[in-house]
Amino acid sequence: MTIGGELIGWQVEKTTRNTIDVLEKTCRAVSVSNVVGIVGPALSREAHLIAAFGEKTGIPVISYAATDPNLSNRNVYPTFYRTIPSDNAAASTLVKLFNRFKWTSCIIIYQNDAFGSNGAKTIK
Structure with a gap:
């Protein structure tokens, strides 16, 4: 798919509920491609780590299932959003x-x- 002549792609990574595994896969994906956003992770404990990563790198993170209220702190997680x-x-x-x-x-x-x-x- 292209938008404005730019190719838009996606990459899916299955996680193992291990936060270090999630961070490793996220770092690997970001280092080899031009990631403009992250959808997921589902678990709040994973979302804390990836939301902090997103804040440091300026990459928006949107979770469809992370419900921990602490993730709503815009001072700590300014690039984190959720649909739940x-x-x-x-x-x-x-x-x-x-x-x-x-x-x-x-x-x-x-x-x-x-x-x-x-x-x-x-x-x-």
């Missing part, structure tokens, strides 16, 4: 739902990781 709400936004929506229907109690079952803990803290 942060955990805080999702949890705040649940709180609004409870308030709307005047529900007074609930049971929170969550996974003990960054994803679950951040959401549970916001709801509490």
Whole structure:
């Protein structure tokens, strides 16, 4: 595909949920081609590393699944964007739902990781 006479291509890298592997593959891709943006990674822990890389190199990073609210800090991650709400936004929506229907109690079952803990803290 071309835009304005410039060839636009893409490269797909499968990651192994290992942040060092993600960084290595990202560095390799950037060093051999003119990367103008990064789509992914999916996991928040990977996104922290790649978003920091994007900030240092000026390459925008957009994630379709990283939900950690800390990634919303524009001072730390000015080139990071996402297409999914942060955990805080999702949890705040649940709180609004409870308030709307005047529900007074609930049971929170969550996974003990960054994803679950951040959401549970916001709801509490």
